[in-house]
Amino acid sequence: MGDSGFDITRARPVPRRFYDRDPRRVARELLGKVLARKHGRQLVAGRIVEVEAYMGVSDPAAHSAVGPTARNMVLFGPPGYAYVYFIYGNHYCLNVSCMPPGDAGCVLFRALEPVAGISKMFVARGLPVPNGNVRTTELRQLSSGPGRLTQALGITRARDNGKDLTRFSDLTILDDGFHAGRVVITPRLGITKAADAKLRYLLAGNLFVSGPRI
């Protein structure tokens, strides 16, 4: 097993109280956890290496800034649930709700390091499945970016919005005891409002983050 390999024998769902906190704290501590998708018996999973915190109604960049709507209502519910939205006519993005009901903080998943079901990820992404040794440059195409990782895991709004991520189901966040290394904090990407707030968290030196490696 490599140093970032997934230890399924130790994996436990991250409990709801973990998410019932400030999104910045949740974001930092989600690094190193595993996002796991089950397609029947097949496991497709990636280690969380990059996330962003969104701070609820007080955060101009957050979808919750406009108050509760049909689209964002999961964010105003209890912590530990999936908020999936569709963006730019092409992509889905996955968040997990934080804070108690009424407070709309959340964490956006931006990049995963593939750890299980890698050939399924290539298929889901519409990429050729490599034969023989898989190069890191090929692996990076699978889930380095919020739209890429949802496509690799088959996450859609219709299927997954509102799903409880703290229960064993077909979409769960797991802790396998992995110890994350140094964390780097930068401004969030792809936004125009509150663009200078440093709320993006990534693992230092990890090859699978989106954008330039740090």
Place this chain on the structure above:
DNA sequence: TTATAGATTGCCT
């Protein structure tokens, strides 16, 4: 390696 434009859907004003 960096820069730019185009795709394409649905939420919100």
Place this chain on the structure above:
DNA sequence: GGCAATCTATAAT
């Protein structure tokens, strides 16, 4: 009607 928490192809350096 405007525009978005993105990705990809293509072009130029």
